[in-house]
Every structure is written in structure tokens, then in C-alpha cells.
Amino acid sequence: MTYLDDDLGMVTFSLICPECGVANPDDSLNCMVCDRDLTNIVLFLEDDSFDLELTNEHLIEYRKNFWGTDRTGKVNRYPLSEIRNIEYGSPVTRFKFDFNGERKVIPLRKENMEILKDVLPIVIKRNNI
The missing domain is CATH 2.30.29.30 (Pleckstrin-homology domain (PH domain)/Phosphotyrosine-binding domain (PTB))
Known part of the structure; x- marks a missing residue:
């Protein structure tokens, strides 16, 4: 997800879940698909x-x-x-x-x-x- 307004910043999805392979936002605690703990x-x-x-x-x-x-x-x-x-x-x-x-x-x-x-x-x- 990216924002056009630079003041809001940009969210990057580079935290890959080892369980299901889905990219999550870098600050995620759990995978948004399989709910695996990513901390x-x-x-x-x-x-x-x-x-x-x-x-x-x-x-x-x-x-x-x-x-x-x-x-x-x-x-x-x-x-x-x-x-x-x-x-x-x-x-x-x-x-x-x-x-x-x-x-x-x-x-x-x-x-x-x-x-x-x-x-x-x-x-x-x-x-x-």
C-alpha cells in the first residue's frame, strides 16, 4: 500500500511470512493471511x-x-x-x-x-x- 502524499509516508510490504509466503507490512506482528507470529x-x-x-x-x-x-x-x-x-x-x-x-x-x-x-x-x- 502506498500513499501519494509524501507527508503520510510509504508502507512497504517486505516482511515475508515463512509459513505461507505472503508479503506483510514491515511492522506486522502476525501474518495477515495465516496469522503466524512474525515478531x-x-x-x-x-x-x-x-x-x-x-x-x-x-x-x-x-x-x-x-x-x-x-x-x-x-x-x-x-x-x-x-x-x-x-x-x-x-x-x-x-x-x-x-x-x-x-x-x-x-x-x-x-x-x-x-x-x-x-x-x-x-x-x-x-x-x-
Whole structure:
């Protein structure tokens, strides 16, 4: 929703609901379609083979099918307090980290890698993780 009058400002719909995928106003507490609580979402990235949700406590990976059109139902939840040895791959865009003694590698589009690279360290530092 946008207003023509600059004095009223402009409302942006950039808070994506991880549950249903609908864009909500940035200051929404709940999704206007499915009513999911959005207060803990720091970042949501849609990528080719999964979606990533970043909260203050977790990195959540929603797996998609081969074509990237639908979610498979498989969800991997990584507590930020248990993630170690974070690397942002180059020249191939791979987000890598250790979790429960295993090396996890998540391929990301370049623009998503840059966003995650900027936001994740801030969340970790802010929460003293």
C-alpha cells in the first residue's frame, strides 16, 4: 500500500511470512493471511532449493523439491548457539558451518549470500552467541 502524499509516508510490504509466503507490512506482528507470529523473524530468504528463515535463536531451512517450486516438508532447524566455524564461500556461493559435528553446506544465490553475510553476524553478536 502506498500513499501519494509524501507527508503520510510509504508502507512497504517486505516482511515475508515463512509459513505461507505472503508479503506483510514491515511492522506486522502476525501474518495477515495465516496469522503466524512474525515478531521473531529477523530475515527470510527464498532461494532455489530451499527457503531460509533467520530468527534471534535459529537458522531454519525449509527444503524444496528438485524444481524449487514446492516445499517438501523437510525442515532443518539449527540453533545459532550450536553453529560453529561459519564460512561464506567464494568464488562459489556456499554458506558453510559446523553443526553437531557435521559440516553443513548450503548453496545460495549471490544476492542472498550477501544479505546473510551482513545480517547473521549482527544477530549473533546482539544475542551474545
